Amino acid sequence: MSRVYNFCSGPAALPEAVLKKAQAELLDWHGAGVSVMEMSHRSTEFMSILASTKARLKRLLEIGDDYEILFVQGGASTMFAQIPANLTSGYDSACYLDTGAWSTKAINEAKKYTNVKVVGSSKSDNYTSVPNFDQLALDESAAYLHLCSNETIGGLEFADLPETDLPIVADLSSTILSRKIDVNKYGVIYAGAQKNVGPAGIVICIIRKDLLARCDDKLPTIWNFANLAKHDSMVNTPPTFAIYLADLVFEWLEEQGGVEAMEAINKKKAQTLYDYIDQSAFYANPIDPAFRSRMNVPFTLADDSLEARFLEESDAAGLRTLAGHRSVGGMRASIYNAMPMEGVEALIDFMKAFEKRYG
Numbered sequence: 001m002s003r004v005y006n007f008c009s010g011p012a013a014l015p016e017a018v019l020k021k022a023q024a025e026l027l028d029w030h031g032a033g034v035s036v037m038e039m040s041h042r043s044t045e046f047m048s049i050l051a052s053t054k055a056r057l058k059r060l061l062e063i064g065d066d067y068e069i070l071f072v073q074g075g076a077s078t079m080f081a082q083i084p085a086n087l088t089s090g091y092d093s094a095c096y097l098d099t100g101a102w103s104t105k106a107i108n109e110a111k112k113y114t115n116v117k118v119v120g121s122s123k124s125d126n127y128t129s130v131p132n133f134d135q136l137a138l139d140e141s142a143a144y145l146h147l148c149s150n151e152t153i154g155g156l157e158f159a160d161l162p163e164t165d166l167p168i169v170a171d172l173s174s175t176i177l178s179r180k181i182d183v184n185k186y187g188v189i190y191a192g193a194q195k196n197v198g199p200a201g202i203v204i205c206i207i208r209k210d211l212l213a214r215c216d217d218k219l220p221t222i223w224n225f226a227n228l229a230k231h232d233s234m235v236n237t238p239p240t241f242a243i244y245l246a247d248l249v250f251e252w253l254e255e256q257g258g259v260e261a262m263e264a265i266n267k268k269k270a271q272t273l274y275d276y277i278d279q280s281a282f283y284a285n286p287i288d289p290a291f292r293s294r295m296n297v298p299f300t301l302a303d304d305s306l307e308a309r310f311l312e313e314s315d316a317a318g319l320r321t322l323a324g325h326r327s328v329g330g331m332r333a334s335i336y337n338a339m340p341m342e343g344v345e346a347l348i349d350f351m352k353a354f355e356k357r358y359g
């Protein structure tokens with residue numbers, strides 16, 4: 001067996017310890033005589049896994065009792081529709097911040113449900129920066145303010161939030177659990193699982209309980225956040241194995257020292273990679289240094305005709321999935337929690353050698 005360093009943006013690398021534990025428990029989970037995949041979702045065994053997953057997430061992110069944790073199916077893209085469908089009843093509009101490809105998708109989907117007010121956009125600088133929060137055209141009568149704290153494709157991340165009384169609804173798909181956040185500053189946090197949480201199949205949704213009063217009875221039952229909360233995310237059969245793996249990832253995170261410890265490592269990983277890119281005339285990253293993503297590091301080669309060769313040779317060296325998103329090209333190294341410092345060092349060593357050969 002030889003595992004590679006997997007830089008995929010998602011589904012992304014999982015901690016090896018988690019995969020091994022899942023493997024060890026695959027045929028017979030804790031003496032149940034079946035795997036988690038084969039268990040009734042209503043069984044006491046699975047209910048204990050669900051409770052454990054929620055309790056660990058609550059501890060890791062210090063989520064208060066005034067928030068509900070939901071496991072939603074359909075991916076973060078479904079949330080782009082579910083958010084306005086659930087939260088705009090009784091309101092004329094919703095505010096959106098536009099910082100890149102994923103914000104744009106959320107905006108386009110929301111337009112089907114409500115009047116979208118784009119309160120700030122960095123489109124004119126090709127999404128290399130974040131709009132000045134003091135100059136946002138916020139409408140305090142809107143349903144909420146939506147933003148995407150880490151643009152996975154562009155590699156743009158911001159930790160600060162605008163000052164507003166509107167509930168902030170944040171797509172944290174590619175940054176959740178990678179750095180400390182104050183959950184109390186958000187109305188809703190949602191995140192697709194397949195980067196920092198577990199396999200694809202669930203979206204974590206952390207929602208302030210008072211917002212559940214907005215969920216209209218006319219919503220499809222399975223889409224209604226209030227209904228999901230009432231039934232503990234078990235309106236129908238949830239993706240049980242994905243939830244179980246999320247529990248194992250959360251357990252692993254707790255063993256690593258929690259979010260604060262991960263943040264320190266993530267900072268170091270990203271800084272080392274950006275420092276190397278910045279001192280080189282061969283590689284470049286276009287993002288304003290104040291907003292460079294710690295999770296997704298896009299970079300270009302001075303001579304883009306070498307891209308195919310870079311990908312071929314890096315792949316052969318065991319550094320997998322370094323191609324940029326198909327919409328932008330170039331390279332992208334996604335270095336989520338499960339990517340160790342050694343993986344980043346191996347990438348830099350390869351980049352140095354490649355530059356020496358072709359630079």
Ligand code: PMP
Nearest residue numbers: 075076077078102152173174192
């Ligand atoms: N938001 C962000 C920030 C993402 O990175 C992604 C997926 N890469 C999505 C939303 C969409 O996720 P899904 O494929 O689960 O719908």
